[in-house]
Amino acid sequence: MGGDERTQFPSGHQPIVQRRPGDPRQSVPFAPAGSPRMPGAREDDATSPPQSAPGSARPPIETYSGGAPRDRVVEDGRFGELFVLFIINVLLGILTLGIYRFWGKTRIRKYIWSRASFRGERFEYSGTGLELFIGFLFALLIFGPPFFGFYAWIYFDPPPQNPDPTNPVHFQRLMEIYAVAIVLVIVTFYFMHVATFAAYRYRLSRTQWRGIRGSVSGSAWTYGFLGFGLSMLNGISMGWTKPWADTVLLKYRLNQTMIGSAPLVCNIEAGKLYPSFALAWIVTMVATVVAIGGIVSIFVSLTDLRTGRTDPPAMTVLIVLVLLYLLIPVVWLATINFYRAALIRQTAATSRLSGLAFAFPVGGWRLLWFNFSNFFLVLISLGLLLPLVILRYARFVAEYLRVDGDMDYAQVRQSESKGPRYGEGIAEFFGMGVI
Amino acid sequence: MEEFRGYFSDGRTAEMRPALVRLGASALGVRGERGEALAEWPYRDLRLLEEVYAGQPVRLRSRNGGDARLVVRDPGFLDAVSRHSRHLHGNNMQRTRALPRILGWGGATIATLIALYFGLPVLAEPIAAVMPLSWEERMGRSVRGQVLALLGRNSRECAGPEGKAAIEALVNRLAATVETRYRFDVVVVDNGLVNAFAAPGGYIVVFRGLIDKASSAEEVAGVLAHEMGHVIERHGTEALIRQLGMSAIFGAMLGDASGIGSTAADIGSQLAVLSYGRAAEREADAVGVDMLNRADIRGAGLVGFFRRIGKETGDDGKGILRYLGTHPPTGERAADIEARAAGRGDAMSAAEWQALRRICAAGR
Structure with a gap:
């Protein structure tokens, strides 16, 4: 990925809003989908071309030039400052039995958001710790009884030791436990998808830029069913529906996202994602064949064919066995980065926001290194370098995200929705997400 | 009367206009380039959007001001406005030292444990x-x-x-x-x-x-x-x-x-x-x-x-x-x-x- 290439935009892109006619979202550039005219909008809104077109009489007012590049997000967070925040969060978390973490999270987010700026204006995180805390209490109220009740049930009324499946009492007891456990697992998977959407909605609604906040319409319950059903489908198809499923979920989120009155439009299609996915899938399959072949041949070589006895493997052989076993997940986690990079590139390239177009020209190797180094940093520091990883994410976006086009700030109105009152409770309950 | 240059958004659109900020007796006044009044925020209602570190712009809202935002980049502004709104001191990180805070909370944590x-x-x-x-x-x-x-x-x-x-x-x-x-x-x-x-x-x-x-x-x-x-x-x-x-x-x-x-x-x-x-x-x-x-x-x-x-x-x-x-x-x-x-x-x-x-x- 050359330095020059990064600033290139996908070919054929028009930096202005004049796109395919007939798309109702685009006929009114700055109005939300489904409402041809916002209340209070000026008469000429729907008819006149966007004011932001290059060469128009009134250029958008940039509040701060300061040499800030127009095509990228600038990130100026400092590790030292964030590290102090992080350490104090850990200490206060211990002191308050973990309750402070909601306020701590908010503090970190406010720092990260405010240290990223676009076209001279910093982002703002307007959520509060109390909103996260109340969200968590609601989730605890709803999910606590079944989950903690299950533990209590097993604890106070333990299943039989040495269960005998032919004993009808034992059998019924085991079936009861399995049935409840399976229901809880299904509930967990479903609600993790619900939580993904709800957390996205909450964060968008608490993210402001130039005073304008984001909003997400649509239903988290629907998204939950969609996510749950598609992940089942991915299992049945051995992964081959994953690129398509990912675009479905992504579009459900992005195409219901608005920044103020400006709708985000994403037209990503799965077709271009399949080459990189096929690469990851096939390489992983080869690794699987190698690993299973290796493991089987080692066991055969250790087995005396006449007596059928297997010798215990020597230490070196044992290490080889473990490495072979680890080969499959490691290869999958490595190669999937090439697919992920393609997904990110395509998402950016096919997204439009008002007059803005995007590019995120990251390559597979770069993403692989980014994820591997982050994992390694957290691992060797026992989590202490988590703030560095957070900062690296922000810097990564700043390094790759490119934005082209103009936005007429006067035409982007504030979102009518204030967003959810409380946030991220379910995600917190199921332990999803660090920041 | 102290005056600062800044940018103001009324929170209704993404537009931010150049503004003149005046620190009055009981409120902070914001005026546009032509002198028109944009906002009058009582000092006790002022809130910082985030903790302000050295070199960072000061971004304010008012408790009853909805989505309206005021941005001032003058490094002296935070100290000046904090003299009227004392509660803003808590989020002023311009001169805060990290070590005493870490040692203080660390000691408290160990004592509690x-x-x-x-x-x-x-x-x-x-x-x-x-x-x-x-x-x-x-x-x-x-x-x-x-x-x-x-x-x-x-x-x-x-x-x-x-x-x-x-x-x-x-x-x-x-x-x-x-x-x-x-x-x-x-x-x-x-x-x-x-x-x-x-x-x-x-x-x-x-x-x-x-x-x-x-x-x-x-x-x-x-x-x-x-x-x-x-x-x-x-x-x-x-x-x-x-x-x-x-x-x-x-x-x-x-x-x-x-x-x-x-x-x-x-x-x-x-x-x-x-x-x-x-x-x-x-x-x-x-x-x-x-x-x-x-x-x-x-x-x-x-x-x-x-x-x-x-x-x-x-x-x-x-x-x-x-x-x-x-x-x-x-x-x-x-x-x-x-x-x-x-x-x-x-x-x-x-x-x-x-x-x-x-x-x-x-x-x-």
């Missing part, structure tokens, strides 16, 4: 005292089940009917000497471990190894009385509450609320390998010796048993349920028991003792 570590055990006793009997009994059954599960196949319950009758009679005889809410339930398990333990709520487990090693029924009676003493004094219940409390609190501190339930399930099995501590052992001794005295059973057997077992097995550190490991004998303890033991009679008849020694033989 120490206080909790020593404070929690004190709370366990009153909590155990008010716990309903049915809870204690359920916990006890669970602990017994877990300890036996730990032993796997070597946890068969011995079923010799005469032997069972003999040991149950002995337990009932001892229990009759005290007023207690507990209904004792004793089982002998076919396992060579020289040990016995009491789970909360009156569930006593004696291993065959202990009966094999005992030279008389009075020695078994001594061990039983001691274990019953643990139940009556609620040592197991208190230990369980301490453990649960610790794991709940430290789990919450480390941010793993969901792990508490599963940790709770493991604690029972830990309980058996924990010693209750010297004070608890002496308490159980005292209650046990009182019971033996009132039932008129020779109490010196317990002392002899301790000493003989100590000599024979030594302490090789093996075996998770070694009696000496969980019941550390001391000279002091032995002397106390010897001094207080006043019983003269037998624990059971010779026929009963022989039946008890064969309790595991049936059904093998």
Whole structure:
């Protein structure tokens, strides 16, 4: 990925809003989908071309030039400052039995958001710790009884030791436990998808830029069913529906996202994602064949064919066995980065926001290194370098995200929705997400 | 009157206009380029959008100002406005030093951890005292089940009917000497471990190894009385509450609320390998010796048993349920028991003792 290439935009892109006619979202550039005219909008809104077109009489007012590049997000967070925040969060978390973490999270987010700026204006995180805390209490109220009740049930009324499946009492007891456990697992998977959407909605609604906040319409319950059903489908198809499923979920989120009155439009299609996915899938399959072949041949070589006895493997052989076993997940986690990079590139390239177009020209190797180094940093520091990883994410976006086009700030109105009152409770309950 | 240049957004569109900020007597006034009034924010309503570090712009909103935002980049602005709005100082990080804050909170955290570590055990006793009997009994059954599960196949319950009758009679005889809410339930398990333990709520487990090693029924009676003493004094219940409390609190501190339930399930099995501590052992001794005295059973057997077992097995550190490991004998303890033991009679008849020694033989 050359330095020059990064600033290139996908070919054929028009930096202005004049796109395919007939798309109702685009006929009114700055109005939300489904409402041809916002209340209070000026008469000429729907008819006149966007004011932001290059060469128009009134250029958008940039509040701060300061040499800030127009095509990228600038990130100026400092590790030292964030590290102090992080350490104090850990200490206060211990002191308050973990309750402070909601306020701590908010503090970190406010720092990260405010240290990223676009076209001279910093982002703002307007959520509060109390909103996260109340969200968590609601989730605890709803999910606590079944989950903690299950533990209590097993604890106070333990299943039989040495269960005998032919004993009808034992059998019924085991079936009861399995049935409840399976229901809880299904509930967990479903609600993790619900939580993904709800957390996205909450964060968008608490993210402001130039005073304008984001909003997400649509239903988290629907998204939950969609996510749950598609992940089942991915299992049945051995992964081959994953690129398509990912675009479905992504579009459900992005195409219901608005920044103020400006709708985000994403037209990503799965077709271009399949080459990189096929690469990851096939390489992983080869690794699987190698690993299973290796493991089987080692066991055969250790087995005396006449007596059928297997010798215990020597230490070196044992290490080889473990490495072979680890080969499959490691290869999958490595190669999937090439697919992920393609997904990110395509998402950016096919997204439009008002007059803005995007590019995120990251390559597979770069993403692989980014994820591997982050994992390694957290691992060797026992989590202490988590703030560095957070900062690296922000810097990564700043390094790759490119934005082209103009936005007429006067035409982007504030979102009518204030967003959810409380946030991220379910995600917190199921332990999803660090920041 | 102080004046600063900034940018103002009314929060209705994304437009931000150049603005002039004036610090008035009771409010901050914002005017546009042509002098038009844009906002008048009382000082007490001012809020910073985030903590302001050195070199960062000052971004303000008003508590009642909706989405309107004011941005001022002048480095002197925050100090100037803070003179009117004192509450903004808390979010001013321009001159805050990190080290004193880290050391302060770190010290407070360590002090709290120490206080909790020593404070929690004190709370366990009153909590155990008010716990309903049915809870204690359920916990006890669970602990017994877990300890036996730990032993796997070597946890068969011995079923010799005469032997069972003999040991149950002995337990009932001892229990009759005290007023207690507990209904004792004793089982002998076919396992060579020289040990016995009491789970909360009156569930006593004696291993065959202990009966094999005992030279008389009075020695078994001594061990039983001691274990019953643990139940009556609620040592197991208190230990369980301490453990649960610790794991709940430290789990919450480390941010793993969901792990508490599963940790709770493991604690029972830990309980058996924990010693209750010297004070608890002496308490159980005292209650046990009182019971033996009132039932008129020779109490010196317990002392002899301790000493003989100590000599024979030594302490090789093996075996998770070694009696000496969980019941550390001391000279002091032995002397106390010897001094207080006043019983003269037998624990059971010779026929009963022989039946008890064969309790595991049936059904093998």
